[in-house]
Amino acid sequence: MTTLRPDLSIIAENIRAGSRVLDVGCGDGALMAALRDQKQVDARGLEIESANVSAAVARGLAVVQGDADTDLADYPDKGFDYAILSQTLQTTRRPDLVLDQLLRIGGQAFVSFPNFAQWKIRFAHLINGRMPVTKQLPHRWYDTPNIHHVTIRDFKSFVAERDYAIKGEWYLSGEKERSVRGANLLAEHAVFLLERG
Amino acid sequence: MNDDGRFGLDRRTKLLGPVKLDSGASFAPVEFAYETYGTLNADKSNAILICHALTGDQYVASTHPVTGKPGWWTRMVGEGKPVDPDRHCIICINVLGSCMGSSGPASFDPASDAPYGMDFPVITIADMVRAQAILLDHLGIEKLACVIGGSMGGMLALTFVSLFPDRVQSAIVIASTARHSAQNIAFHEVGRQAIMADPHWQNGGYYGSVDQPDAGLAVARMAAHITYLSEEGLTQKFGRQLQDRPDGTKGTKTFGFDADFQVESYLRHQGLSFVERFDANSYLYITRAMDYYDLAEAHGGSLAAAFKNTKTRFCLISFDTDWLYPTIESKRVVRALNAAGAAASFVELSSPFGHDAFLLDAPEMNRIVDGFLKAGGL
Numbered sequence: 207m208t209t210l211r212p213d214l215s216i217i218a219e220n221i222r223a224g225s226r227v228l229d230v231g232c233g234d235g236a237l238m239a240a241l242r243d244q245k246q247v248d249a250r251g252l253e254i255e256s257a258n259v260s261a262a263v264a265r266g267l268a269v270v271q272g273d274a275d276t277d278l279a280d281y282p283d284k285g286f287d288y289a290i291l292s293q294t295l296q297t298t299r300r301p302d303l304v305l306d307q308l309l310r311i312g313g314q315a316f317v318s319f320p321n322f323a324q325w326k327i328r329f330a331h332l333i334n335g336r337m338p339v340t341k342q343l344p345h346r347w348y349d350t351p352n353i354h355h356v357t358i359r360d361f362k363s364f365v366a367e368r369d370y371a372i373k374g375e376w377y378l379s380g381e382k383e384r385s386v387r388g389a390n391l392l393a394e395h396a397v398f399l400l401e402r403g
Numbered sequence: 404m405n406d407d408g409r410f411g412l413d414r415r416t417k418l419l420g421p422v423k424l425d426s427g428a429s430f431a432p433v434e435f436a437y438e439t440y441g442t443l444n445a446d447k448s449n450a451i452l453i454c455h456a457l458t459g460d461q462y463v464a465s466t467h468p469v470t471g472k473p474g475w476w477t478r479m480v481g482e483g484k485p486v487d488p489d490r491h492c493i494i495c496i497n498v499l500g501s502c503m504g505s506s507g508p509a510s511f512d513p514a515s516d517a518p519y520g521m522d523f524p525v526i527t528i529a530d531m532v533r534a535q536a537i538l539l540d541h542l543g544i545e546k547l548a549c550v551i552g553g554s555m556g557g558m559l560a561l562t563f564v565s566l567f568p569d570r571v572q573s574a575i576v577i578a579s580t581a582r583h584s585a586q587n588i589a590f591h592e593v594g595r596q597a598i599m600a601d602p603h604w605q606n607g608g609y610y611g612s613v614d615q616p617d618a619g620l621a622v623a624r625m626a627a628h629i630t631y632l633s634e635e636g637l638t639q640k641f642g643r644q645l646q647d648r649p650d651g652t653k654g655t656k657t658f659g660f661d662a663d664f665q666v667e668s669y670l671r672h673q674g675l676s677f678v679e680r681f682d683a684n685s686y687l688y689i690t691r692a693m694d695y696y697d698l699a700e701a702h703g704g705s706l707a708a709a710f711k712n713t714k715t716r717f718c719l720i721s722f723d724t725d726w727l728y729p730t731i732e733s734k735r736v737v738r739a740l741n742a743a744g745a746a747a748s749f750v751e752l753s754s755p756f757g758h759d760a761f762l763l764d765a766p767e768m769n770r771i772v773d774g775f776l777k778a779g780g781l
Contacts, residue, residue, distance in 0.1 A: 250746065259750040263718065264770045266778025268746040270737050280738040 210240055213292055213318040216376045216383070216397050220316075221245060225287035228252070228311060230274050230304075231294030235262030242267070250286070252277060275299045278307035285311055292318040296352040302364065309370060309402050318397040321377075323357035323390045342394050358390040365400060374399035409542055410439045410492075412465055415504055418541055422499065422534045425527040425695075432513070435538045436504020437461050437496040440480070441488030443544065449781065450544045451486055452535070453495040454552030454559035457627075457689055458681055460503040463495040464488075469680045476553075478764060485773035486551065491781060494542070498559070499534040500526050500688040506534075508684035509610060521607035523688060528555070528696045532562045536570070546570055548781050551772075553577040553761040554728065555689070558696050561736065564717075565698060565709040573716040573779050575772055578725050578761045580732035581706055581739070582697035587727065590630050591690040594623030598683045607684050620683040621674030628673045633724035633757030641666040699739075706739035713740075718775040719749040720761070720768055727758040748775060 210218060214237045221227065223245040229238050232251030235258075241247035251269035253259050262269040270277075274291070275298050289312030291304065296319055298304045308315040320342045321327075330338035337347040345352065358377075365372060377384050377393035384393055409416070414437050421431035438461045443450060453463050453476070460467070464474035464481050480486040486493055497505035500523070508523040515522065539547070550571050552560040557579020564571050580587075598604055601619025609615055644665045645654035662668040702708035717740055721733040730751045740747035752767050754760035761768065 248746075256750055256752065259748075260752070260767050260771055263748045263750060264774030266774050268716065268748050270741065270747055270749045271751055272734075272737075272749075277738075280741040282742055282744065285744055 210236060211292075212378050212381050212383075213376075213395050213397050214240075216378075217290060217292065217316045217318065218245070220374060220399065221247065221288060223247070226250075226285070227288045227290060228281065228286040229290045229292075230278065230308065231291060231297070232258075232262060232267075232269055234258045235265060235267040235269055237290070237292065238262065238267050238269070239265060274304050274307075278304065278311060281307075281311045283310055284313060286313070288312050288314050288316060290316045292316070293320070295319045296322075296354050296356060298354065301354050301356070302368075305364075305370075305400075306368070309400060313401070314373060315400045316397065317361075317400060318395060319356055319361070320352075321358050321390065321393050321396050322355040323359065324394050325391050326394075328391075358393065358396050361396065361398065365398070369403040371401045371403045372398055373401050410443070412438050412440075413468075414438065416538070416541065418537055420534075420537055422530055422537065424524055424530045426525055428524045430499075430506070430524055430526075430530075430534075433499070433534055433537060434504065434506045434510060435496060435534075435541075437494060437538060438463065438465060439495075439542075440464060440493040441491050443492040443542075447544060447546065448548060449490065450492045450494065450539075450547050451776075451781070452539070452547050452550045452563070453480065453486070453493060454535075454550065454556035454563075455495060455498065456552075456554040456556050457693065458624075458677070458686070459556070460501065461495045461497045462503075463493070467680070470676075475762065478762075479551075479769065479772065485769050485776060491548075492544075494539070494544070496535050496538055498531045498689070500531065500685060500692060502682035502685040507682065508607065508688055509682045518610040520610060520684060523684070525691060526688060527692050528558050528562050529566060529701075531692065532559055532566055535559070535563070536567060539570075546572065548779065549573045549575060549776060551575040551577075552579065554579055554758065555693055557728075558693065558698075561698055561709075562696075564713065564715050565702075568713050568715060571715050573718070573775070575718045575720075575775060576733070576736070577720045577768070578722055578728055578758055579719075580728040581699065581709075581736045582732075583694050584732075588694045590626060591694055593626045595687050595690060597622035597626065598687060601683075604683060607687075609683070615678075616683045617678040620678045620681065620686060621671075623683075623686060624677040624681075625670045625674040628670060630727045631757060631759045633726065633755060635724055635755045636757055637666060639755060641669065706735065707742040710740055710743040710745055713743060713745050715745065716775075716779060717745055717747040718771065719747065720771060721749075721751045722754045722757070722760040723751055724753075724755055725758040725760065 238249040259271040289308040327338040376397040377389040378395040420433040421429040512519040557576035598619040601616040603614040604616035699706040721730040737749040
């Protein structure tokens with residue numbers, strides 16, 4: 207699983223072989239293909255971009271074109287062992303409702319997102335007084351698909367409010383995993399494994 | 404299979420049936436006109452059924468005997484194409500009710516020694532599928548690796564899965580729907596009324612008569628043809644351009660009712676060439692079958708129930724400018740498949756050509772169909 211994006215590779219390593227997975231915002235299906243080929247996972251995907259869906263279906267994956275904000279309601283309760291939302295949370299109109307749907311559909315949910323409280327981003331704000339444009343968040347304020355920025359601390363407090371349980375947490379700086387200590391300041395990305403409390 | 408007369412181009416057979424019709428009637432014997440391409444492998448695991456659209460036929464990848472034109476889906480079916488006779492055993496059957504050799508209103512009724520005409524029973528999409536299953540039995544094909552159809556063909560494919568879930572491993576449904584909408588029915592009714600208002604229709608008893616309901620059928624085709632295109636496509640192709648006159652005058656108005664506009668001339672040509680190859684009564688019967696079609700109806704109104712416990716893999720494709728069976732209709736099916744826990748793929752492709760896009764050059768569609776079939780080991 208070396209070719210996967212680091213957050214996807216963490217998710218892939220922690221998914222039970224042979225399980226049923228729904229990848230919400232699956233892109234071109236890179237994670238789904240890896241899960242299918244290496245862990246015999248029955249993977250389904252939801253993706254908004256037509257070109258990505260075409261690419262995923264052409265590689266033999268079961269991917270449906272749709273919008274996480276509106277189309278998750280179609281899926282039955284506990285239809286999957288895992289629901290995955292990687293790098294997509296911050297692009298949804300209602301991240302809170304999307305997360306609720308994930309934990310309705312999946313027994314557990316993997317969620318990964320860029321941490322908006324990472325020091326480089328804080329620095330851009332503090333020193334330049336500008337919306338940050340970084341390697342992880344390369345868009346400008348007007349063309350960014352990331353409409354709901356979130357920090358690790360925000361996310362954890364949301365999870366607590368909703369009474370969801372954190373079953374796993376991983377933090378990344380660049381390609382490397384880093385420790386939980388100071389994560390909100392130092393980590394570029396976070397990956398959480400959630401469960402209904 | 405080389406010397407097996409059941410397989411090959413332009414096959415005809417008459418089977419005892421009967422087809423148990425949704426109307427309660429029974430239809431027998433049943434004539435079938437069909438083509439097969441490629442060879443059924445030893446474990447009979449490579450059979451692909453292609454279902455044609457309203458005015459389509461079995462000549463999916465071979466020359467049409469009346470028009471002399473190439474098969475209607477040579478972009479999808481053929482050597483090196485996603486559906487490939489080198490690898491697949493491809494079957495395409497003229498649907499019950501049609502006029503290219505399978506039983507329909509123009510066929511000979513053994514009970515009356517004359518063509519059926521309006522004595523042909525009113526049939527449904529499910530009846531067409533039941534008939535196809537009888538022919539597949541005859542061919543010794545118990546399981547289909549895939550059933551593929553666009554437009555009405557997609558309705559047949561969906562219906563095939565719901566009637567015979569254990570006989571279909573995968574289904575590809577393109578530019579189609581799970582039910583005919585009020586608008587769909589309305590357009591069909593215009594076509595039927597055009598045919599029936601033609602005095603030459605003679606209550607369907609025009610066979611053997613010099614006068615044929617060609618004018619009515621041509622108008623029906625013209626109205627329907629508009630629904631197969633998009634405003635964008637029509638504008639691109641014709642805009643408001645005027646025809647050149649036969650005397651060589653360049654595009655001027657005649658201040659009369661000739662086909663001044665190029666789009667008029669085009670539609671008239673579509674209507675006229677259609678009557679050369681299609682039977683007016685078949686047009687009535689098949690459009691009626693499509694109007695009756697509502698897959699959820701037999702399942703208490705729940706489309707998801709039509710696919711309950713299905714093991715079939717599905718691939719649905721829609722086109723963004725198709726207003727006959729728009730994307731929202733494919734999404735309804737996808738929603739039901741998701742609710743049923745089925746393995747479904749769906750994508751909306753972009754094309755300026757409206758409903759007809761599935762018959763035209765669409766490399767993205769081919770890539771998707773190819774990938775989907777190969778993922779099923781085909």
